Amino acid sequence: xxxxxxxxxxxxxxxxxxxxxxxxxxxxxxxxxxxxxxxxxxxxxxxxxxxxxxxxxxxxxxxxxxxxxxxxxxxxxxxxxxxxxxxxxxxxxxxxxxxxxxxxxxxxxxxxxxxxxxxxxxxxxxxxxxxxxxxxxxxxxxxxxxxxxxxxxxxxxxxxxxxxxxxxxxxxxxxxxxxxxxxxxxxxxxxxxxxxxxxxxxxxxxxxxxxxxxxxxxxxxxxxxxxxxxxxxxxxxxxxxxxxxxxxxxxxxxxxxxxxxxxxxxxxxxxxxxxxxxxxxxxxxxxxxxxxxxxxxxxxxxxxxxxxxxxxxxxxxxxxxxxx
Numbered sequence: 001x002x003x004x005x006x007x008x009x010x011x012x013x014x015x016x017x018x019x020x021x022x023x024x025x026x027x028x029x030x031x032x033x034x035x036x037x038x039x040x041x042x043x044x045x046x047x048x049x050x051x052x053x054x055x056x057x058x059x060x061x062x063x064x065x066x067x068x069x070x071x072x073x074x075x076x077x078x079x080x081x082x083x084x085x086x087x088x089x090x091x092x093x094x095x096x097x098x099x100x101x102x103x104x105x106x107x108x109x110x111x112x113x114x115x116x117x118x119x120x121x122x123x124x125x126x127x128x129x130x131x132x133x134x135x136x137x138x139x140x141x142x143x144x145x146x147x148x149x150x151x152x153x154x155x156x157x158x159x160x161x162x163x164x165x166x167x168x169x170x171x172x173x174x175x176x177x178x179x180x181x182x183x184x185x186x187x188x189x190x191x192x193x194x195x196x197x198x199x200x201x202x203x204x205x206x207x208x209x210x211x212x213x214x215x216x217x218x219x220x221x222x223x224x225x226x227x228x229x230x231x232x233x234x235x236x237x238x239x240x241x242x243x244x245x246x247x248x249x250x251x252x253x254x255x256x257x258x259x260x261x262x263x264x265x266x267x268x269x270x271x272x273x274x275x276x277x278x279x280x281x282x283x284x285x286x287x288x289x290x291x292x293x294x295x296x297x298x299x300x301x302x303x304x305x306x307x308x309x310x311x312x313x314x315x316x317x318x319x320x321x322x323x324x
Contacts, residue, residue, distance in 0.1 A: 033294045034324040039188065039227055039306035041091070044076045049311035055323045056086055060130045060161075062309070063091035064122060070104045070111035072118035078125050087127040089161060092119055095134040105136070105143040112147065120154050128159030128185070141175050148183045161186035163229070166194075166213040177220035185225065188306045189217045192231035201237040201281040205230070210293055214300050227304040228297045232312035234284025240276055287316035294321060 039058040042050055050059070064075040072092065081088060094101050104111050123129045129151060136144050152160045162184050167173040181187055191213045195202035203209075214228055246254070254260075255272070263272035285293075290313075297305060307313065 032320055032322040033291065033298055034322045035294075035298065035303060035305050036324055037227065037304035038321065038323050039186075039304065041307065041309035043309060043311070044074070046311050047080045050081070050084060052083065054310070054318055055321055056084075056310075057323050058087045058089060058128075058306075059084060060089045060091050060306070061126075063093040063132065064119075066092070066094050066100060066104060066115065068100070070100070070109075070115055072115060072122060075122045087159065089128040089130040089159065090119075090123050090126040091130045091132055093132040093134075095132065098135045098137050101133055101135050102137050102140050105140045105147050107143065107146070112143075113150075116147070116150050116154065119151065123155065123158060126158070128161060129155060130161045130163065130188075132163040134163070134165070136175065138174055144175065145179060145183065148180065152183050152185075159185045161188060161227075163188045163190055165189075166191045166217075168212050168216050173216075173220070177217065181221045181225050186227050186304070187217075187221055187225055188227040188229050189213060189221075190229045190308070192229060192308065195235065195283070197235065201235075201283065203283045204233065204235055204285070205293070207293060207296060211296055211300070214297055214302060218301065223301060223303055226302060227306045228302050229306045229308060230290060230293055231285060232290075232307055232309060232314075234282060236280050236282045239279045239281075242276060285314070287314045287320060290314070290317045291320045 037057045038055050039060060040054070040056045041060045041062050043062050050056075059081070061076045061078070061081070065073050067073050075090065078088060094104070103109055104115055106112070119129060131148065131151070133144065148160070148162065160183075162180060164175060164177065164180065164187055166189055167177070177187065191210055192205045194205050194209045217226055217228070255263075258274045260272055260274060263270050265271070294305065
């Protein structure tokens with residue numbers, strides 16, 4: 001009798017599974033993480049990474065550049081983004097040369113005003129301009145603020161946004177989040193590179209560090225203007241760096257250390273080869289870690305996020321985020 005009941009129960013369950021709609025017993029997917037605005041950077045030449053499936057409200061098209069004469073060059077062609085319906089922002093970037101940035105920001109030179117006019121002209125088909133200057137001399141911080149004022153005045157209703165480095169306190173905030181927020185429409189905080197190529201190994205942006213960066217930024221920048229940046233990329237560090245220059249005594253020591261007894265000559269120049277075992281630490285973000293960081297920002301009250309950059313991500317992250 002007991003065996004018959006078990007058989008009957010099993011048969012009923014099997015019948016339910018066969019006739020039930022697909023997905024009836026499937027696990028409910030995690031709710032998507034919503035933000036008012038979702039910004040993303042797109043490199044010129046990588047337009048194929050932008051698809052209609054991505055929840056991107058604002059696209060930073062990277063980038064126009066500044067040549068050695070302080071002239072605007074390489075403005076991306078918006079015709080390549082005709083299918084994208086969100087807001088498009090022209091990125092003007094100078095990320096490596098402190099001397100060129102000084103040359104372009106100091107009003108003592110005639111370059112600044114000409115550059116401002118060139119940006120206005122290039123921005124005509126765009127919805128906004130995004131400034132990414134990452135090599136600003138300390139003495140030019142006031143000049144940078146004035147540069148932003150000139151841009152905002154001339155851009156009118158177009159959106160002026162700026163990328164600023166992540167800071168944890170006022171002592172490191174030399175550019176001044178507060179005064180820049182009074183001028184521009186959006187500030188993207190580059191909350192990444194907590195660990196960088198020449199630092200000790202570690203996360204590009206740990207959760208604890210990201211939380212502290214967001215906390216400081218929110219204390220200085222009004223929520224409607226704050227956009228927290230997230231990394232899509234990872235980094236690797238090896239415990240041995242073999243690329244270097246040698247004195248002859250250093251080469252001799254290396255030969256002894258590696259127990260190398262013979263070498264070759266190429267065009268009468270001696271050379272040798274040896275193999276090295278290298279341990280590599282790799283830190284990166286996947287959809288799970290990105291979701292955790294997104295929830296961290298959302299729960300803190302952040303209303304907008306930005307991603308650097310399209311094409312580098314775990315594509316599963318787009319299933320977990322939405323634009324409200």
